[in-house]
Amino acid sequence: MRGHRSLLMYTCRGLLRHFSRAYHSKKNSLRIFEDNRWLVQKPSLTNIPPQEKFRIDAIGFLFDHNAPKNVYTTDETFKDLLDKSMQHVHNHKVTASFVGQENYRGYAWLKLRDYIYGQLKDGSLQKRINEYRVSLAQLIKPSHPEHVVPQLLRVDDYDSNAWQTILKTKEVSKWNKYVYLLSQTYDYIYEQEVLPLMMKTKKTDGSDDVDISNPVEWFAEARKMKRHIIMHIGPTNSGKTYRALQQLKNANRGYYAGPLRLLAREIYDRFQKEGVRCNLLTGEEVIHDLDTAGNPAGLTSGTVEMVPLTQNFDVVVLDEIQMMADFDRGWAWSNALLGARAREVHICGEKSTLPLIKNIIKMTGDKLTVNEYERLGKLKVEDWVLPKGYKSLRKGDCIVAFSKKRILDLKLRIEKETNLRVAVIYGSLPPETRIQQAHLFNTGEYDIMVASDAIGMGLNLSIDRVIFTTDVKFNGKELVELSSSNIKQIGGRAGRFKSGSQGHDIPQGFITTFDPHVLSTIRRGMEAPIEYLRSAVIWPTDEICGNIITKFPPGTPPSVLLKAIALRLEKNSHKLFTMSDLKNKLNVLAIFEHMDDITFFDKLRLSNAPVKDLPLVRSAFAQFCDTIAKGQTRGLLSYPFPFEVLDYKCITDEKFSLELYESLYNIIMLYFWLGNRYPSYFIDYESATDLRYFCELIIFEKLDRLKKNPYNKGGSQSLGSTYKQRSRFLNQHTKKRS
Known part of the structure; x- marks a missing residue:
């Protein structure tokens, strides 16, 4: 009787789910990805004057009397060259466009003008022009519309021989240099930024069936399990994490997920001292606790981003669960809560998470137990x-x-x-x-x-x-x-x-x-x-992003995909989940996205790299990515980084700042992060480890001997x-x- 009742309930739920989907599809609410028309979007125009947003016949650039002076308004030669070359591009790219593509080409034209307007309005444009160094590759095939104005103003950096080869003519003038760069930039915008957004592709392999509107459904294997979610909530210093760890110690297979590498290391060290076998798994460091037969320990302490959502566990502990509301990293906690494949998931954090967790657990169908603690003191x-x-x-x-x-x-x-x-x-x-x-x-x-x-x-x-x-x-x-x-x-x-x-x-x-x-x-x-x-921050897994990319034309940059997904998820009416902030991910992507020899999935993976927003670090990461693109094998010391300052003599020398050593430390840790993911490319861990210890030592000593504030x-x-x-x-x- 019980089996028949279960079958009937399962059938009824299926019918209800079917009718619910049909209803919501008509209402254009949750099932926003079931119809691939969501892909057809207009490019954003943020800098172009409002009266020009629908005028694909506009050529010159207008600035009101309140706008700051710029090279276009003060340099008549540049203004004349830009206007005439833009007229030429318009005539050949927009007016003479193929039938049926006028809208696409018109939007590409408006987007090109939007880029130029934005740069001309930039108060630091002159500084950007002075610092800009155009590479030969960017000269031949421009792929950075955000630099088009500095590129135009630095066209004479390359001699006439180079331009004769590029233009395939002996008659080289500043005008045809402008026409070439603007035409190539227009083509890039049209092919890489407009078509991927506006052109609907046909079904080829069932990928149009991808539905990411409900994050609970992203983790099918976890939904098949009857999990027990055990909350340990209370203020700071209430012993909640301690109690969860006692349960983890008694498990055969378990994972502690902390917010920081140092906290994961602290738990690892604590378990080792207590005689509890435990592995360590962070983005930069992997330690396998192996027995005499070479088998790793069943327990692992690691960072929350590293939780293996494809493995089965007895117990998973998610610490600082309130971080699920963090716009930058919150997705890692949300995905782990929804996707951890464990009989027991212990979550530790503030009481502020309780109503949100209850609502999410109602959707997942898991069992929930709440343990609340008072402050110990x-x-x-x-x-x-x-x-x-x-x-x-x-x-x-x-x-x-x-x-x-x-x-x-x-x-x-x-x-x-x-x-x-x-x-x-x-x-x-x-x-x-x-x-x-x-x-x-x-x-x-x-x-x-x-x-x-x-x-x-x-x-x-x-x-x-x-x-x-x-x-x-x-x-x-x-x-x-x-x-x-x-x-x-x-x-x-x-x-x-x-x-x-x-x-x-x-x-x-x-x-x-x-x-x-x-x-x-x-x-x-x-x-x-x-x-x-009120909501948990979410972001689709790389596998889901990979399925969605098949809807886009080949060669679509990952940033276009991420922005498109973000735009649609922002319109999701489900209030329990909020979109992750893509700012950091897009900033990292900008370093290497133009490298054609890096695969799409590798670009998604590399966009998660912990790159500090420091010039030396970004430059180093670009070199690391170039190594991946070329499939090279390199040790850390083979790169031209200033490791010579890792010397005892530099400790008392104030010209070598703390920020320099913090940058070098981040570069070293990036090398470890990449080495864990690309072990055949990044080798010689011994040298990297020695450099890391020297760097830590010098930072400690500089702090200890500080005489004046290097940041003031x-x-x-x-x-x-x-x-x-x-x-x-x-x-x-x-x-x-x-």
Whole structure:
């Protein structure tokens, strides 16, 4: 009887799903990818004047009297050359276009003009022109429309012989150079940016059946399992992760997924000390704990991005689950929650995730158990700010700031004005250096910790008192006030409970500031009700992206695909999921996307590389990608990077900055990251490991011997700079409101 009932329920669910899909398809809501008309889109035009957005007959460029002066408005020769060559391109590419392609070619024309308008409006155009160095490859086949104006203005960088070969004529003038570059750039835009968006392709292999509108359905194997999701929720210092790890230890096959490499390493080291066999798996480091027969351990500690969603586990632990709302990395937590193939999935984090997780579990059909914990210790926001500024500091204090300039400035000032030794932690420090600094603070060798919000996760610190220097931080675009979640996460690090403590040893943590206004904000944040998460950030797997690319014309750049998917997912009416921010991924793609010898799937993989936005790092990554494109085998020392500065003599030489060594460290770790994915191309790990240790040593020693702030080019900051920063923030937001 039970079997018949199950079969009937399964059949009814199938019918309901069928009718639901048909209904939503008509309403154009969730099933946005079932009809391939979603591919037919118009290119975005952001710089062209509104009155010209539908005029494919416009030739010259118009600027109102409020627009800044530019080379087009001040250089009559350039203006005349550009107008005449654009007229020629229009006549030959747009007016004489094939029947049925007028719209496509017209949009390519408008997109070319949009690129030129954007560059002419750029206030730093002259600097870009001066710094631009055109390669011969870009001269022959331009593929960067965003550089077309500097390229036009630097056409004479190559001699007439080169141009005669390119143009296949002995009559070379500036005009026919302009015509050639603009025609080639137009063709690139037409073929690579317009057609892939606007041309609907036919079914060939069933790929049109790809539906990515419902992330729950991306992981079919996980949906076949009856999983048990066990939530461990509570404030910082409530022991939630500790309890989840006890379950992991008893599993035959399990995975700990942490937010940071150093946290994954900490769990790995802890298990090893306790005699629990465990592997380590991060983007840059893989360690197999092998037995005498060569079999790896059943447990693995790693970063959340590395969770193997194609393997079966008994237990998976997802730490800091509230990170699923992070617009940059949140997709990794969301995908792991939806796709982990485990009988038990233990998720640890803040209570703010509870309603969202409940709604997601309703969709997946899994069983949910919620364990809520209280803080192991007391926490108090003090009534008064520090009365004597830095003179009021005491051993065990942690001062929080939000930029490395400010952090290093605080270190120098505190050590100058007091007898206290100061350790520092900020995001771009190597994880090993952060661990060293934390150890010096925890053991009492250093008295004070000055840190960014990097202390909010991943490090055990014996902090008695957290001191906020400000209540605003820069989010990459503007100054924003700290959220109550930020304040609770950071402030909760005070009075950390130590395992083995008895009841009377329960610690008391304190929170205060230097500024009464900041103290008011911090108090409100600590007392504020929980801000519940509303959505989880998602992004399709590379396999799904690979299926969708078959809908596009061959040779479509990955960036075009990603933007197209993003545009459609933004219109998804399902409120539980939010689109991932593609800014970082597209910035990385721009480094190597033009390299034709790198496959589409390799480009998707490389777009996830941890590339810091520093000139030396981006240049190094471009060289690494060139190695992949050419299929070469190279050791790290074969590249022309300035590793000669990894010398003890450079430690006291202030012309070799911390930023240089942070860049070199990132380059070395990129080499390890690539070596794990392309082991036949990137070899000689021994040399890379030695360079990494030297780099970590020099960064540590430079911090220890710091005499002046290498990031403070405008003079030193005082305590009053915090008040000025906050005043600017308040003034900006007052103006916005008015």
